[in-house]
Amino acid sequence: MAQDSAITPRDQDYSAWYLDVIQHGDLLDDAPVRGCKVLKPHGYGIWELIQADLDRRFRDTGHRNAYFPLFIPVSFLSREAEHVEGFAKECAIVTHHRLRSVTDDNGKVSVEPDPESALEEQLVVRPTSETVIWHMYGRWIDSWRDLPILINQWANVVRWEMRTRPFLRTAEFLWQEGHTAHATRDEAIDEARLMLQVYRDFAHEILAVPVVTGVKSARERFAGAVETFTIEALMQNGWALQSGTSHFLGQNFAKAFDVTFQNKNGERELVWATSWGVSTRLIGAVIMTHSDDDGLVLPPRVAPIQVVIIPVGKAKDLEAVRQAVDALRAELRQAGIRVHVDDRDNLRPGAKYFEWERKGVPLRLELGPRDLAKGQAFAKTRINREKFGLPLQGAAMEVQRVLDKIQDELLARAIAMRDARTYDIDSVETFRARLEEGGFLRVAWGGDDADEGRIAEETKATIRCFPLDEPAPQGLACPLTGKPAWTWALFARAY
RNA sequence: CGGGGUGUAGCGCAGUCUGGUAGCGCACCUGCUUUGGGAGCAGGGGGCCGCAGGUUCGAAUCCUGCCACCCCGACCA
Numbered sequence: 001m002a003q004d005s006a007i008t009p010r011d012q013d014y015s016a017w018y019l020d021v022i023q024h025g026d027l028l029d030d031a032p033v034r035g036c037k038v039l040k041p042h043g044y045g046i047w048e049l050i051q052a053d054l055d056r057r058f059r060d061t062g063h064r065n066a067y068f069p070l071f072i073p074v075s076f077l078s079r080e081a082e083h084v085e086g087f088a089k090e091c092a093i094v095t096h097h098r099l100r101s102v103t104d105d106n107g108k109v110s111v112e113p114d115p116e117s118a119l120e121e122q123l124v125v126r127p128t129s130e131t132v133i134w135h136m137y138g139r140w141i142d143s144w145r146d147l148p149i150l151i152n153q154w155a156n157v158v159r160w161e162m163r164t165r166p167f168l169r170t171a172e173f174l175w176q177e178g179h180t181a182h183a184t185r186d187e188a189i190d191e192a193r194l195m196l197q198v199y200r201d202f203a204h205e206i207l208a209v210p211v212v213t214g215v216k217s218a219r220e221r222f223a224g225a226v227e228t229f230t231i232e233a234l235m236q237n238g239w240a241l242q243s244g245t246s247h248f249l250g251q252n253f254a255k256a257f258d259v260t261f262q263n264k265n266g267e268r269e270l271v272w273a274t275s276w277g278v279s280t281r282l283i284g285a286v287i288m289t290h291s292d293d294d295g296l297v298l299p300p301r302v303a304p305i306q307v308v309i310i311p312v313g314k315a316k317d318l319e320a321v322r323q324a325v326d327a328l329r330a331e332l333r334q335a336g337i338r339v340h341v342d343d344r345d346n347l348r349p350g351a352k353y354f355e356w357e358r359k360g361v362p363l364r365l366e367l368g369p370r371d372l373a374k375g376q377a378f379a380k381t382r383i384n385r386e387k388f389g390l391p392l393q394g395a396a397m398e399v400q401r402v403l404d405k406i407q408d409e410l411l412a413r414a415i416a417m418r419d420a421r422t423y424d425i426d427s428v429e430t431f432r433a434r435l436e437e438g439g440f441l442r443v444a445w446g447g448d449d450a451d452e453g454r455i456a457e458e459t460k461a462t463i464r465c466f467p468l469d470e471p472a473p474q475g476l477a478c479p480l481t482g483k484p485a486w487t488w489a490l491f492a493r494a495y
Numbered sequence: 496c497g498g499g500g501u502g503u504a505g506c507g508c509a510g511u512c513u514g515g516u517a518g519c520g521c522a523c524c525u526g527c528u529u530u531g532g533g534a535g536c537a538g539g540g541g542g543c544c545g546c547a548g549g550u551u552c553g554a555a556u557c558c559u560g561c562c563a564c565c566c567c568g569a570c571c572a
Contacts (some may be wrong), residue, residue: 013566016566023506089571090570090571128572159572162569162570163568163569175572244572277572278572310531312531315530347530347533348530348531348534350531350534351532351533352533353532354533366531371531495571495572
C-alpha cells in the first residue's frame, strides 16, 4: 500500500507529532539559514486569514496601519535600560554595506564583506520596533492635539534564538505590533486592556483557541514595560503557550526618547505608551489545540481551503460529474466559501481523501453518479469522521451551516479540554503530581520574584499569568510558599 | 553553549564493522489498463554518499578537522 511515512502518534512523542503534522500539512519548509522557515502557501494562507480578520478588528477600534524600517541604529537599543537588557542577546547586526570578491590560493572565488564599507554606525535588524517608533513619535508629537496616536504595523522581526521550533519560535517571524501614544496614564492602560480583549475575542471566535487573560509577573514581563497583559492558551500536551501580549509601557519610552506634549494648561508632560502584538506563533497554537493523530485540523475560519470537492466515478460518468462539480463550486464561491476542486486525474479518490485530511480541510464533498442520482453530495467532516448526504439544492447555505457547527464544536472541545486540565492546587504534592500530567495549576499565590524563580528551577513550571477579573484570595495561605496569598496565579510548563 | 543522536535521490532507509561499478521502498516521468478510502503492469529519469583535507592503486566505507539538522537542557514571543 502506497503510504507516506506515518505521523507519530501524540501519546508516543508529542514533539515529533507536532513536526510531522506541519510537514504532512505542507505548511513550512526549512530555509537555508538556521532557525528560518519558508511559509508555504497552505501555511501562509492561514496567516493571511489571521491578518485579514485582525486588521479589521484593529481598524474597528480606531487604529491605522503604517510601516517603519527594518534597520534600527544600534544606539537606539541602549536608550531604554531594561529594553536593551531584554533584547541585546538576540540581535542580528548589520556591519557592512558592500561585498567584494576574493580569490583564495586554489583560485576559488567567493565574496566577503568589504572592509572599506564598514558602517559608521552599525544597524540592528529590529527585534521589535519600540525604539525606532518612539524616535519618530518624538517628531510627531508636540501638543495634546496630536494625541492619541494609534498605529499598527504588519512586519517581520528577527530574534536570534538559541533554540527554534516551527511557528513557536523562529529566528525571523511575522507579526503585527501596535504602538500607541496617549496623553494620560488611564487612557494608555485602557488601550492595553482593550487590545487584550480584541486578542481574546479573536482567539475564541476565529482560531477556536480558548485563552485565559491575565497579567504577567515581573519576571515574565516585557523588557521595558510597566505591566504586561497576556492571553495564555493550553496545548493538548498540557503545556501553556503565550499567544499574544499587550503592554502598558508607562512613560519609559517617552523618557528614553524625550517625547513630551504640551497639555491644555500649557505645561509639558511625558507621553504614555502601549504596545501589543501577536505573531505567526498563533498558527502553532491552532495546530496544537485542534490537530489529531491523522494530521492537521483547521477551524473553518482559518482554513485556506474550507471545502474540497472530489469528483468520483468511472470515465463514462465524468462529463456529467464535471458539470455538477463546476456548478457546486460556483455556488459555494458565490457564497464566499473557500472551495477547492481536486480534479487531478493521476490520483485515485482514496489518495486524495488522505491528502486533504492531512492538510486539515474541514469538509470534504464527494460527487459521483450515485450522488447525482440522489441530488446530493457525499459529505465527510474532518473532525468526528461524520458522513452525511448534503443536498445540492441550497448547498451553500448548508455548507456554511456545517462549517459554523464545526467551528463551534472545535471551540467547545478545546474549552472542555482546558477546563478539565485546570487544577486547583492545595499543596506542594498535588502541584508536582499535576505538573507531571500537564495543565494549568491554579494557586493562591503568596510568593515573590525569588520564590517564583526557585519554583521554576525546581519544577520547570512558571507563572503564566495572574488571571484578570478574579477577586484576590481572602485569608488563604499560599500552598507553595506558606505565605499569605495576595493573588491567584496560573502555573504551567510553557513553550 | 553543554549532553546525546543523525547526515547516502524529493521522503523514508540499507550499504560503513571487513575499502573494489551506489542500492531498496515510496514519490517523479512515459504508455496502457484503472478510478466510491492510499491502483496495477511495463519502461524510464534522477546522487560531488553534509563539506574540506589526508591514507590508499582505489574511499559512502578508514583517519583529521569543520558544518548542518534533530532530541534533551540553559535562554526566549
